[in-house]
Each structure stands twice: as structure tokens, then as C-alpha cells.
Amino acid sequence: MLKVRFHGRGGQGAKIASRVLGTAAFLEGYYAQDFPLYGAERRGAPIAAFTRISKEPILERGVISEPDVIVVMDETLLDDPLANPLSGLGKEGLVFINTTHKAEDIKKRYRIDANVLTLDITKISLDILGKPILSALAGGAASKIVRLKETSLKEAVTRELSDITHEKGLIEKNIEASIYCFNALPSVLIKSNASHKKSDVITMPFEAADISSPSVTIPANTPLKKTGNWRIFKPVWDYELCTKCMTCVMRCPDGCIRVNEEGFPYSDYENCKGCMICAEECPAKAIRKEREVHAW
Template identity: 50%
Template sequence: MKQSTNEMIKRIRFHGRGGQGMKTASRIVGTASFLEGFFVQDSPLYGAERRGAPMVAFTRLSKEPILERGIIVSPDINMIADETLLNDQTANVFQGTWEGTVTIVNTHYPASHVRNVYGIVGEIVTLDITEIALNVIGESVLSSTAAAVVCKLTGMITESSLEEAVTRELSSINLKKELVEKNVQAALTCFDRIPETHPHYFESIKEDKKDEIVRLEYADPCLGSPSVYAKGTTKLKKTGNWRLFKPVIDHEKCSRCYTCFVYCPHSCISIDEEGYPQIDYDNCKGCLICFCECPKKVISKDREVRTW
């Protein structure tokens, strides 16, 4: 069965990392839609919560009562607020995207580049909302900027509802008035940067996913019990791209006291043959405990330029 996207409901999925503000972004869009008088749902899903770990949040808005709940498998609007998630298989940011999906990527690259590298289906919009947030708010928290881009792309939410929603949501988490005002300013900047109507947004069609029911058979307990036999599976999950700041050891000044080696909570620091600590940047999450603990202060922190 084919379905036109010009239906009464818009399904929005937000991908980000814990701490970036995607839960709040989904709520800002939810409140703005509520203020416009739509039926609304918003919800975050962050599992065992950790700062930096991939998370998702969802908003549904509709002119009619919503006959759905929970995870949005196939989004109409897909906000990817952290470009390093594009490569993360477990984050699975393109799940269920189709010709009618508008994907937004927070990056300084043009849309055509993102499309070429990832073969994204549907429309794609890019905007460096981190840069806007850093310039206007002074922090790389993306709740209001991401929400503003999404609100504009729905074509159903006005600037004034967005402004009111940013103010309500950020005030409710006790943000200072001055910071709320900066967020409103950043949101309105993003709202202006997205073109009025998106060309193909209302035209595509999507197919219902076909799947069949299978019968589960009894499995040998080696398979049928929730245990893990493989060794070293933690290494399969590279966490280096969680970093905002990279710790760098100045080996010329390092006294080889091993304090950083002892304190690293993720065992990402090893000692080389000459006795110097070496950081495994594939997995270092940038917690900066080594930076804080180094007694000689020979570890610096460098702002990381995200590349993919």
C-alpha cells in the first residue's frame, strides 16, 4: 500500500549525544506544536544514560489524534545534531529514512557533500548549528538551534510559537534569563536560515515495510541464553568520537609518574617501552581526568576539529 506524506502527521526524530540537548530540542518542538493547537507527543530515549553516548528523541505533531506511540522507525524529519554519529552503526541514524524524509545534518559541509558520502535518500539540509550556538549562546548546547531548524521545516510552526516554546522549556529547567534570551536569539537566527518551503517535502510516497512472522525454535542454551562468549568486545565500540576536547601529553616534560595511567577510568592510557604514557585516541572519551590529575600539569586540552 502506498501512502502520501501529505498526511496529517509529522514524525520527527532527533539524533545526538547525551548532553547536547536533543531531549530539550524535542520538547521545544513539542511545546511549539502544542501552542499551535496540534495534537502532540514528545519523548526521549537514552537507555542507560551517559554523557556523550548516542541518544534519540522523538516528536509527533498532528492535526488529528495520534494513533502511534514510542520509537519513530520511519521519520519525516530526521535531525542529526552530531555528525560523528553518521558513521556510528549502533546509532543507526538513517534507519527507516525514505524518499520523503528531510534529513538535517549539523555540519559545515554542503548538503551535496553529505549526500555523496552517505548516499542519503530523500531531501538533505545542512547547517552548522554548533557554530551558531557557539557564536550566539557561547556554548555548544544545541537544543534551541536544532529545534528551530526542525520547526521551520515542518512548515506548520510560527516564529512566535518557537520563541515562546524556547522560553518556556529553558525556563522550566532553571536556565538564567540572560541565557534563555541568547537561546531565543540563536533559535530565531536558525529559523531565518532555513528556506520557507522545502521543494519536495509534500510530494513523496512511502511503502509499508513488508516483514513476515517467523516461528522461534528451541536453541542450544549456548545460543539461547543472554551471555557473551567473545572476548574484548568493548574494543569493538570505539568511543574516541565522543570527545569535545583531546588530552595531549607533552612527553618532553612528562616525569613518567604514571598518575594519568592510574586515573584513566577507561584504561585508554598505556605505558610504552620507554616508560611514557600513550593515549589510545580511538577510545579516549575526553573526560579530561588525566588533564586534571597530572601533578606536573604537562597534559593540555585541545579543541577537537570534528572530521569524518
């Protein structure tokens, strides 16, 4: 059995990525399981999703704590101790990371003693789709890593996206983006973790009840936790265009737009999570989005 764990942020498409991979495997005759795990839905919050692929019926249930492959769809999660995306990774495992950095630099910085592949799928998504929705792209990368076929990936993206949109053009672009990622990665040999035990009965590992529940007492949920590092884009104001209508101030879901002494809005970048709702809502188009560069 191969076990794949996806880590992303709410809104990036980790759940659909796990489904694309599961469906592509199913289309090739494998047994497959895919499911997400998240607490209260919140754009930008860390989430995980899981896919199991096997030639035999899968009797295991629950989260994957010892994955063979980890797909990190947002590199800022590597610095988030609560998301802890590298947990359970063995030496034989492989991590795919969406980043502008090289694999060897990532290995050194995060002391990863396993195989690492990197690709800037955010850029590919922006170039092809025009927005950072990464589900089909991460699904394409994962499909290549577990050695599925391009034709299965194409059909899986079509099936999964047809469930959520009727826009044929958008589905076509997602197929193009997923195939681009599939072909951009080298073929690698993934070994299933030897410690995966074969079971004749359905097994369900114990998980603490708070694993996907919001709790104000854990460090990541306190007011002291800054959400500014969740950003892929940051809003930048053009005061030449701004009419001071205050729509952006009212629409920001996190209440992090302030007003300066001249009456112009500005963002508290320590907490702005980069959802870009302010830019979408601004009637004067006075807010542009700039991609964040996560320099070390």
C-alpha cells in the same frame, strides 16, 4: 501527521530538542508528542528522541521508524551502524545534519536519496553559548523545517530551558542561538509520508526488548568498539603547565589517560570520547580542547 526523529549523543541535548519542537507545535494549536530513547546514561553514547505533530489527536505510540524529518545532531553517527540514523527515510523525507560539509557532498557520500540540509550548529553553539549544547539550536532548525513560527520557537525554548536552569542570561543566549539556526535555514516543503496510516485506536508497534537496553553481546558494546569517533573535541596536554598531579588520570570516566615514560599524562585517542572532564578537573589548566575536524 509529521514525524520527526532526532539523533544525537548523550549530553548534546537531543531529548530537549524534541521537547522544544513539540512545545513550539503545541503553542500553535497542534497536538504534539515528544519523548527520548536511550539506554544507560553515558555522555557521548548515541541516543534518539522523537516528536509527532498533528492537527488531530495522536493515537500512535512508540518509536518512529518511518520519519518525515530526521535531525542528525552529530555527523559521526552517520558512520555508526548501531545508531543507523538514516533508517526508514523515504524519498520525500528530509534530513538535517549538523556538519561542516555541504549537503550535496553528504548526499553523495552516504547515498542519500532524499532532501538534505546542513548547518554547522556546533560552531554556532560555540560562538553564542561557548559550549556545544545543541538542544535549542536543533529545536530551532527542526521548527523551521516543519514550518512553525519564530515566536512559538522563542516561547518553547524559554519554557523548556526554564525547567532546567534559572540562569536568565543562558536562556537568552539559547533563544538567540535557536533563532539564528531558524533563520539560517531555507523554507522547505515537507510532505507527510503517504504510508502513515490513520488509526482510530491507540497503536503501539512492537519493539524488541533490547532496543534501549545495554547488552555486552552486541557489537557496539564490546571492548573492541572504539569510542574515539564520538569526539567533538579532543584534549591536548601542555606539558609546560602540567604538574604531574594525576588528577586527570583519576577523573577520566573511561580510564583512557595513560602516563608516558617522563611521567606526563596522554590520552588514548582511539577510546577518548571527548567529554573534556579531564580539562575541567585539571587544577593547572594544562589541558586545552581542540575541535575535531571530521575530514573524509
